[in-house]
Amino acid sequence: MDLYKYTISHIFIVPTLNISREDRENNGYINAFIKDSSKEMNYKDAVYLLFKPKNMDLFQKFIDNEKERTALLIDDYDCGDGYVVLVYKLLKKFKKDFELIKESKYSKTSIDFQNLFPKVLKIKKNGLHRDEISLQFRIFRKTKDLMDYWESFFGMEFDENQEVWVGFNEDKETLYIERMKETSSIE
Secondary structure, eight states: OOGGGSOHHHHHTGGGGTOOHHHHHHTTEEEEESEETTOSSOOTTEEEEEEOOSOHHHHHHHHHHHHHHOTTEEEEEEEETTEEEEEEEOOGGGHHHHHHHHTTOGGGSOHHHHTTSOSEEEEEETTEEEEEEOHHHHHHHTOHHHHHHHHHHHTSOOOTTSOSSOOOOTTTTEEOHHHHHHHHHHO
């Protein structure tokens, strides 16, 4: 997985929705955004998940299951060319944490919020399994390996007040569906 192609909304908000990775992958999940540029009005305190499902019957079943599973799914709409957006309301109890994410203050989020994310992930590759510390845990705890990586990358030392992940950029967190369509037609 190329983490640089994923938004901060994907890294820090999507896991709070409890949608399994398998369900996302099986339904053509692409990324997550805090708003959609094609809409005049955007939902407040929501996240927009972009999908390009290969099997619309399977995807409709996924939507139906999501509507039964959670009241957080508040809208779904077609963007044309096979793209579909599902809009989820953010959990109210983590409103302050989501605001801290938008301020790029990842390590300042609450312990309750941080506990939503696993410390260790099981990575399966070529039939082998290994445990790896999750990216979110590394960011929340400002682990030495992540700090060393960024210090080497930027050629400078970080102090304890600096976060160890890229800053939240509203433009990069906005869905521009026409750009997405242009990009995917080139590939």
